[in-house]
Amino acid sequence: MRIASTQYHATMNTALQKANERLSDILQKMASGEKFSLPSEDPVGAVRLSRLTREEAALVQYRENIATLKGRLSQNEAFLDGMISDMTSARDLLVWALDGSNTAADINAMASSIQPIIDSLFYAANSRDAEGRYLFSGTLSDTAALTYDPAAALGARYTYTGNAGRQLVAVAAGVQQAANVTVQEMAAMLNQLDQVRAVLSAPGVSANDPVVRAELQAALNVTDQTLNVTAGKIAGLGGAQNILSTLDANHQNISLSNRQAALVVGQLDYADAAVKLNGYTTSVQATQKAYAQVSKLSLFEAM
Amino acid sequence: MTIIYNGLSGALAAQAALDAVSQNVANAMTPGYTRQGVLLASLQPLRGGVMSAGVGVQVSSLLRFSDGYKSQQMWSAASELGRYSAPQTYLAQLEQIFGDDESGINSGLDAFFAALNAASVEPTSSPLRQQVITTADALAQRFNSASQVLQRQRASLGQQRSIIASQVNTLAAQIAALNQKIVESSNGGVNPSGLMDERDLKIDELAGLVSLQVTEQPDGSRSVSLRGGQPLVVGGRAGELTVQNNADGSQTIIVDFALESFNLVDGRIGGQLGGLNAFEADVLVPMMTSITEMAQQLADNVNNQLAAGFDMNGAAGQPLFDFTVSGATGVLAVRAGALPTELAFSSNPAEVGDSANLLALIELKSQPVTLTSLGSVSLSDAVTQLVARLGMDSQQNKAGLATAQAVRNQAEASWKSTSGVNMDEEAVNLMQYQQMYQANMRVVAVANELFDSTLAMLR
Numbered sequence: 001m002r003i004a005s006t007q008y009h010a011t012m013n014t015a016l017q018k019a020n021e022r023l024s025d026i027l028q029k030m031a032s033g034e035k036f037s038l039p040s041e042d043p044v045g046a047v048r049l050s051r052l053t054r055e056e057a058a059l060v061q062y063r064e065n066i067a068t069l070k071g072r073l074s075q076n077e078a079f080l081d082g083m084i085s086d087m088t089s090a091r092d093l094l095v096w097a098l099d100g101s102n103t104a105a106d107i108n109a110m111a112s113s114i115q116p117i118i119d120s121l122f123y124a125a126n127s128r129d130a131e132g133r134y135l136f137s138g139t140l141s142d143t144a145a146l147t148y149d150p151a152a153a154l155g156a157r158y159t160y161t162g163n164a165g166r167q168l169v170a171v172a173a174g175v176q177q178a179a180n181v182t183v184q185e186m187a188a189m190l191n192q193l194d195q196v197r198a199v200l201s202a203p204g205v206s207a208n209d210p211v212v213r214a215e216l217q218a219a220l221n222v223t224d225q226t227l228n229v230t231a232g233k234i235a236g237l238g239g240a241q242n243i244l245s246t247l248d249a250n251h252q253n254i255s256l257s258n259r260q261a262a263l264v265v266g267q268l269d270y271a272d273a274a275v276k277l278n279g280y281t282t283s284v285q286a287t288q289k290a291y292a293q294v295s296k297l298s299l300f301e302a303m
Numbered sequence: 304m305t306i307i308y309n310g311l312s313g314a315l316a317a318q319a320a321l322d323a324v325s326q327n328v329a330n331a332m333t334p335g336y337t338r339q340g341v342l343l344a345s346l347q348p349l350r351g352g353v354m355s356a357g358v359g360v361q362v363s364s365l366l367r368f369s370d371g372y373k374s375q376q377m378w379s380a381a382s383e384l385g386r387y388s389a390p391q392t393y394l395a396q397l398e399q400i401f402g403d404d405e406s407g408i409n410s411g412l413d414a415f416f417a418a419l420n421a422a423s424v425e426p427t428s429s430p431l432r433q434q435v436i437t438t439a440d441a442l443a444q445r446f447n448s449a450s451q452v453l454q455r456q457r458a459s460l461g462q463q464r465s466i467i468a469s470q471v472n473t474l475a476a477q478i479a480a481l482n483q484k485i486v487e488s489s490n491g492g493v494n495p496s497g498l499m500d501e502r503d504l505k506i507d508e509l510a511g512l513v514s515l516q517v518t519e520q521p522d523g524s525r526s527v528s529l530r531g532g533q534p535l536v537v538g539g540r541a542g543e544l545t546v547q548n549n550a551d552g553s554q555t556i557i558v559d560f561a562l563e564s565f566n567l568v569d570g571r572i573g574g575q576l577g578g579l580n581a582f583e584a585d586v587l588v589p590m591m592t593s594i595t596e597m598a599q600q601l602a603d604n605v606n607n608q609l610a611a612g613f614d615m616n617g618a619a620g621q622p623l624f625d626f627t628v629s630g631a632t633g634v635l636a637v638r639a640g641a642l643p644t645e646l647a648f649s650s651n652p653a654e655v656g657d658s659a660n661l662l663a664l665i666e667l668k669s670q671p672v673t674l675t676s677l678g679s680v681s682l683s684d685a686v687t688q689l690v691a692r693l694g695m696d697s698q699q700n701k702a703g704l705a706t707a708q709a710v711r712n713q714a715e716a717s718w719k720s721t722s723g724v725n726m727d728e729e730a731v732n733l734m735q736y737q738q739m740y741q742a743n744m745r746v747v748a749v750a751n752e753l754f755d756s757t758l759a760m761l762r
Binding site (some may be wrong): 001002003006007011014038039041044046049050051053057058060061062064065068072136141142158167173289299303 | 420649657665686692695721
């Protein structure tokens with residue numbers, strides 16, 4: 001084929017332009033460390049990377065939820081622990097009062113010791129968070145868990161005014177964990193303690209009086225029941241903590257494998273890039289040398 | 304005794320040939336220059352006689368080395384190149400903006416749903432509720448900036464289309480004027496080769512803008528029409544393109560020729576103009592529709608779910624998002640005056656601490672939205688799929704552009720192989736015609752000597 005002289009220049013221009021394009025592309029990639037800078041370079045890779053990023057964002061949030069939730073559960077556990085020690089003190093007093101050798105004055109003194117325990121339990125059950133919302137009233141966060149009505153008959157002055165609603169927190173896709181504990185059994189015990197306090201504070205009360213003994217026995221029973229239920233709740237909280245720790249570890253593992261996958265999909269293989277850079281550089285040098293040689297060939301030089 | 308005349312005719316022919324060679328060498332680098340040469344023919348003896356070899360040489364015509372088929376190939380390659388190169392800058396910009404995961408709608412959605420998720424730990428907490436409103440606002444801004452990018456692209460595409468139309472008009476007028484000059488020079492006996500080169504360059508430029516059909520006329524002029532058959536240049540007359548802006552944001556292209564006018568229909572336009580039209584119809588407008596649809600369905604889904612719940616005062620939930628199809632400031636906004644306490648996270652008016660409705664809101668992330676371009680996809684995956692489609696469109700266009708560029712390079716090389724100047728060839732011609740000139744002058748000298756010796760005999 002007949003070749004026009006300008007064709008050499010055109011070919012050289014095209015070759016150099018292509019080579020420069022490739023060089024600038026590989027340099028940009030080496031600078032950023034990314035395998036592709038635009039989705040069109042690898043649409044499928046871009047989709048995978050984007051989905052991994054979405055999943056990673058969700059995992060980070062679940063892990064944050066778990067961390068906050070674990071804090072809330074520990075706080076609940078601390079409150080319940082406090083209640084248990086109060087209830088244990090009340091139980092000790094009741095057992096002591098059942099001892100028939102106590103004098104009336106002793107029993108009256110015990111009665112006066114029961115009141116602060118009742119107050120402490122009432123106060124603990126109505127604990128609030130920083131924004132003034134009740135912690136143990138179920139989903140009725142604006143309502144106190146326990147209400148005291150001095151006008152009501154003795155033994156019915158404490159009522160549970162919360163509900164059994166649970167505040168669920170998303171801790172994994174489709175997995176929810178309750179963040180709150182309710183204390184509806186506390187009202188019955190407080191009423192019974194209130195009643196026994198009134199009986200024991202009567203002048204000349206005797207532990208050998210069958211009526212008094214029956215009151216004491218009933219109070220002891222309800223206290224034991226409440227202790228058991230509360231201990232069960234603490235155990236439940238411990239179990240929830242374990243589940244959350246396991247979930248967190250799972251999230252962490254998935255997150256790690258996602259990040260590894262993202263590296264494989266999106267990160268530049270520097271060895272490969274370096275080899276390509278070398279290849280492109282060599283090809284540019286060779287083209288330049290060839291052009292210098294070819295452009296020297298002119299019959300006019302020989303004339 | 305025709306030797307002296309023969310020698311003279313040879314010298315004159317060699318001069319004409321050297322003239323052509325010098326013009327070729329001078330224009331070796333001129334774009335679009337078609338090399339020329341002389342066609343030599345021997346002159347037959349005028350009178351009878353077997354001893355007469357002939358009466359010299361004449362330059363019967365000046366040759367223009369051109370191949371109409373190769374020119375046509377070059378022009379159609381220019382149209383293909385224009386078709387793929389015009390949308391590439393737009394595609395690259397869209398990809399750059401939508402491909403960036405950090406600043407796009409996707410990470411806005413991530414943040415919004417993260418805020419909802421965080422609120423589920425303590426659904427009554429004001430700061431956590433405030434965070435939901437703040438991230439909702441940021442999400443709305445991301446939708447708005449995406450929609451504005453697309454709108455700006457459409458506006459600049461419209462401007463580019465108008466500019467191309469006026470370029471087409473200028474080129475068509477120039478081609479018509481050159482056609483006229485070519486016919487006039489041919490009739491006046493002047494070599495029109497340079498004018499033809501200029502005209503063909505203009506046609507090449509025009510072909511890059513819009514796909515053409517070019518037909519050679521017997522008088523040396525070229526008629527140019529669009530691929531759909533609408534005439535643009537006939538002899539010395541040129542048509543005109545006008546771009547009309549329609550109310551729905553689209554544009555209509557009209558070709559006026561003489562008293563007739565034709566609507567330019569998509570699909571057969573080609574060139575930069577056709578490339579822009581195809582990009583607008585296949586990528587830009589569907590993308591705009593998808594973003595708007597997504598914003599609308601996000602707003603509807605969130606608002607409907609909120610309406611099913613109750614806020615912290617026990618009142619029925621109020622909407623969080625305001626959606627407007629073509630708002631001046633954008634498509635999505637957080638309802639003015641939305642308060643943290645007004646977020647309806649509870650499913651029971653009496654239970655402020657309930658989070659059942661909040662959990663339903665969180666689930667919206669994996670609920671489907673229906674987009675015209677993608678069908679039913681989950682909210683969290685919609686943008687990823689839109690970007691993937693954009694990436695594939697851009698990848699396809701890049702591949703098309705590379706092919707078109709290769710075809711164009713090939714067409715140019717092929718055209719040059721016929722019409723381009725080869726310096727070595729010209730050097731050979733230069734030497735040959737120089738020798739021819741010298742030889743003919745020598746013939747004249749010999750004839751002169753013969754004459755002298757005849758005269759000397761008579762002295």
